[in-house]
Amino acid sequence: MKILVAVKRVVDYNVKVRPKSDGTGVDIANAKMSINPFCEIAVEEAVRLKEKGVATEIVAVSMGAKQSQEQIRTAMALGADRGILVESDTELQPLTIAKCLKAIVDNEKPDLVILGKQSIDGDNNQTGQMLGALTGMGQGTFASEIEIADGKVSVIREVDGGLQTVSLSLPAIVTTDLRLNEPRYASLPNIMKAKKKPLDTTTPEELGVDASPRVQTLKVEPPAERQAGIKVADVAELVDKLKNEAKVF
Amino acid sequence: MDFTFTEDQQLFADSVKDFLQGEITAESIRASWETETGRSDELWAQITELGLPAMLVPEEFGGLGMTELDVVLMAIECGRVALHEPIVEMAMVATPLLAALAPNNEKCADLLGQIAGGEAKVAIAHTVNHVVADAHIADYLILPHADQIHLVAQADVKLEAQESVDPSRRLSTVDWTPSEATCIASGAEGVALLAATLNRGALASAAQMIGLAEAMVARSVQYSEERQQFGKPIGVNQALKHHMANCAVKTEFAKAPLYRAAYVLSMKPESADFAISHAKVVAGEAALFAAKNSIQLHGAMGYTWECDLHIWMKRSWALDKFWGHAGFHKNRTHQWLMNPNAQIGADNTFGAVAI
Numbered sequence: 183m184k185i186l187v188a189v190k191r192v193v194d195y196n197v198k199v200r201p202k203s204d205g206t207g208v209d210i211a212n213a214k215m216s217i218n219p220f221c222e223i224a225v226e227e228a229v230r231l232k233e234k235g236v237a238t239e240i241v242a243v244s245m246g247a248k249q250s251q252e253q254i255r256t257a258m259a260l261g262a263d264r265g266i267l268v269e270s271d272t273e274l275q276p277l278t279i280a281k282c283l284k285a286i287v288d289n290e291k292p293d294l295v296i297l298g299k300q301s302i303d304g305d306n307n308q309t310g311q312m313l314g315a316l317t318g319m320g321q322g323t324f325a326s327e328i329e330i331a332d333g334k335v336s337v338i339r340e341v342d343g344g345l346q347t348v349s350l351s352l353p354a355i356v357t358t359d360l361r362l363n364e365p366r367y368a369s370l371p372n373i374m375k376a377k378k379k380p381l382d383t384t385t386p387e388e389l390g391v392d393a394s395p396r397v398q399t400l401k402v403e404p405p406a407e408r409q410a411g412i413k414v415a416d417v418a419e420l421v422d423k424l425k426n427e428a429k430v431f
Numbered sequence: 432m433d434f435t436f437t438e439d440q441q442l443f444a445d446s447v448k449d450f451l452q453g454e455i456t457a458e459s460i461r462a463s464w465e466t467e468t469g470r471s472d473e474l475w476a477q478i479t480e481l482g483l484p485a486m487l488v489p490e491e492f493g494g495l496g497m498t499e500l501d502v503v504l505m506a507i508e509c510g511r512v513a514l515h516e517p518i519v520e521m522a523m524v525a526t527p528l529l530a531a532l533a534p535n536n537e538k539c540a541d542l543l544g545q546i547a548g549g550e551a552k553v554a555i556a557h558t559v560n561h562v563v564a565d566a567h568i569a570d571y572l573i574l575p576h577a578d579q580i581h582l583v584a585q586a587d588v589k590l591e592a593q594e595s596v597d598p599s600r601r602l603s604t605v606d607w608t609p610s611e612a613t614c615i616a617s618g619a620e621g622v623a624l625l626a627a628t629l630n631r632g633a634l635a636s637a638a639q640m641i642g643l644a645e646a647m648v649a650r651s652v653q654y655s656e657e658r659q660q661f662g663k664p665i666g667v668n669q670a671l672k673h674h675m676a677n678c679a680v681k682t683e684f685a686k687a688p689l690y691r692a693a694y695v696l697s698m699k700p701e702s703a704d705f706a707i708s709h710a711k712v713v714a715g716e717a718a719l720f721a722a723k724n725s726i727q728l729h730g731a732m733g734y735t736w737e738c739d740l741h742i743w744m745k746r747s748w749a750l751d752k753f754w755g756h757a758g759f760h761k762n763r764t765h766q767w768l769m770n771p772n773a774q775i776g777a778d779n780t781f782g783a784v785a786i
Contacts, residue, residue: 255442367450370443370482370495377439 186292190218220298226365229261258376259368265381280312285389299357310357320350444504455512457739479549492543498697510642515599517565525555562602581613597745632754637714644721651725685713705767708760718747
């Protein structure tokens with residue numbers, strides 16, 4: 183079984199980002215970049231499936247600037263067998279990414295595609311679903327547990343009301359939620375081995391995808407600063423404020 | 432000249448940093464103080480899985496074949512979290528000594544393989560230190576005796592625990608009897624290896640002290656942003672922020688001698704004494720300076736047991752004295768500079784190694 187895993191290069195989750203002074207975007211100059219945490223979970227799940235003997239090959243795919251190779255190398259250090267970079271210096275939006283992935287799915291013919299449910303920079307939560315629509319594959323989003331047997335993948339999804347279990351015929355798409363697994367750390371020997379694993383590069387144009395953005399960001403601004411709290415004299419005053427000022431009752 | 436670390440060296444350091452910052456917290460360090468050994472088999476298993484014990488083990492003995500320059504950034508990260516497990520000393524100090532002897536010594540070669548695989552731990556003693564760190568959990572001890580070096584099973588020595596100012600450190604004095612069977616080096620070879628071991632120990636301590644200094648400054652800056660007085664963070668006051676800026680400058684200026692020392696030690700170890708001593712002195716000064724000013728910034732509570740700052744501060748105190756105190760290393764620097772044939776000047780900055 184071949185598994186395709188998507189990994190996105192994002193600002194490390196520990197970095198406190200700030201909007202640019204002109205409000206045109208987020209200032210990520212010199213910020214530490216990492217694999218999107220949900221994508222890391224996707225890689226870990228694929229590696230676990232390979233360790234169980236369910237999967238035979240893991241292909242890690244990333245899109246974006248040339249530096250995204252670092253995230254593919256990290257995925258390969260975690261256990262992916264080879265990598266594909268779709269190189270582009272333009273801002274890649276979910277639909278473009280999904281179309282590129284569709285082209286790679288057509289070429290690679292994986293049995294399972296695992297993606298993070300969303301990236302922590304765009305927070306769009308769209309790529310997996312769009313890829314499902316483009317490929318016609320079944321999709322199990324927000325997965326907290328997956329099991330593969332008899333040509334099907336059983337996915338336990340984290341939904342608002344609790345947990346929902348769906349069964350999908352392979353090939354299928356799974357997007358990972360936070361509790362699916364706890365990713366391992368890349369070991370030094372595996373980081374060294376990853377350097378020798380093959381990494382192919384292509385472009386959206388070569389894949390026949392128009393990469394021009396369809397959504398324009400008009401303004402980015404920080405959240406409003408939290409106001410200082412006040413002390414109330416008694417419960418009656420608290421209830422009064424909640425009712426008349428906060429209007430929560 | 433390119434003075435930057437390679438992409439791989441940065442990647443290794445980032446990987447180790449991610450692991451350490453994810454697993455080692457002030458709470459976990461405090462928890463280790465309550466255990467009998469002060470060490471965790473579970474954490475050691477993770478460290479082994481990452482490949483850290485194998486860093487300086489040559490590839491032919493099952494290791495990763497790295498150099499001091501490759502691992503110095505990782506040692507800084509170990510200092511940053513005040514790591515209590517003995518990986519830095521074992522990987523950076525003990526294994527290179529065994530690696531030097533392994534080609535002609537089967538016992539050392541076997542032990543290197545076990546270390547790389549996480550099956551054995553080694554503690555190392557030196558005449559410059561009065562005690563041995565982590566001998567209580569070691570399978571073997573490397574012990575000096577005059578111009579000889581002995582490899583002794585821990586079961587064959589008697590350990591007496593010694594208290595450290597740093598509760599994370601577990602120290603011992605060793606009562607043992609040298610024998611021909613345990614001797615692995617002697618004469619000129621033994622002397623040379625002991626000298627190289629001193630340099631590696633000092634480099635390992637210096638690197639950790641840089642990490643400790645940066646961690647203390649980071650904690651203090653964070654505290655000064657959170658602690659409010661008269662309606663504003665205390666960090667806005669020049670009386671505090673200038674102290675932190677001075678600490679950051681001192682630490683930054685100590686990094687170049689540290690990196691130079693790691694470079695010379697990995698490329699031309701026979702010329703490394705001066706560079707190593709320089710690095711140890713300035714790293715110690717940076718760490719002690721950061722400790723002192725961080726306490727001042729925290730106010731009286733900075734010195735209390737409840738405030739985590741003392742974990743980093745006491746480690747700085749301990750490492751500043753270990754593998755040669757500041758006076759020892761200043762003397763070595765003095766002797767080097769006063770040598771009639773001293774290799775000083777721009778041509779010798781990196782130990783006359785072409786880069």
